[in-house]
Amino acid sequence: MAERWSLGRALRGMFVRPKIDDDTWDDLETALLTADFGPDITEEVIEDLREKVARYGTTDPADLQRMLRESLEERFARFDTTLTLTERPAVVLVVGVNGVGKTTTIGKFAHFLRRYGRSIVVGAADTFRAAAVDQLATWAERGGAAIVRPQQEGQDPASVAFQTITYAKETGTEIVLVDTAGRLHTKGGLMDELTKIRRVIEKQAPISEVLLVLDATTGQNGVKQAEAFLQHAGVTGLVITKLDGSAKGGFVLSVQERTGIPVKLLGQGEGIGDLTGFTPHVFVEQLVS
Helix, strand or coil, X not given: CCCXXXXXXXXXXXXXXXXXXXXXXXXXXXXXXXXXXXXXXXHHHHHHHHXXXXXXXXXXXXXXXXXXXXXXXXXXXXXXXXXXXXXXXXXXXXXXXXXXXXXXXXXXXHHHHHCCCCXXXXXXXXXXXXXXXXXXXXXXXXXXXXXXXXXXXXXXXXXXXXXXXXXXXXXXXXXXXXXXXXXXXXXHHHHHHHHHHHHHHHCCCCEEEEEEEEEHHHHHHHHXXXXXXXXXXXXXXEEEECCCCCCCCHHHHHHHHXXXXXXXXXXXCCCCCCEEECCHHHHHHHHHC
């Protein structure tokens, strides 16, 4: 089987050459585009690097590698990637279209939080698919979280959210993760439903985060699919799933700059422990090394 393409490997081949030449710039542009930075960011990064190379009069590819790392770190640093979970209970709404890995993300996020000693309850407020509730229950259990299920099929999602907050308050549970429906064929209805869920929750507790789950493999199309959530759901942070290695690593920066919303969590595998917080300088180091 052919080795999967990665940005780091492509860059390593470029930066061991004797000097920076036209081929270096062409190959760098191709590598950034292939890694899904998008044409606008790629062009801006290349222009910035050309200007710095000219200013410092260097022809050493090692200098270019360092400048690339610094340039990307500077762009990532414009966003505050910190999760805000200080309220008790801290309520997190998890939104996103069906198929992006929302349910598995909730289980992995519960596991991530449990590693810091937090107690978690998951609210199964995607009540339109019985299978969704069962799947969420499986992942909540894997993640070490309690779950509040609908009391009957097709129960109003906002009432499930209400019951979940009530449970958290009564049991002293620290963090509430509320799953929501992801079907988009009736955008208006879905956004009205999310608005109602928010309103019902906010009568009991402030909402700490609204996390939008995006699938890195769908790239810019995924952002288009999620635009209704971005416009109407009060999204405070992004979770990028299916980010396997650095082949699509540029999407993380691209989606932040396009939406103006920080990436707060990254999913880089199928296992329960494969969701991490997003630390820009560590991510850039992995991306370009």
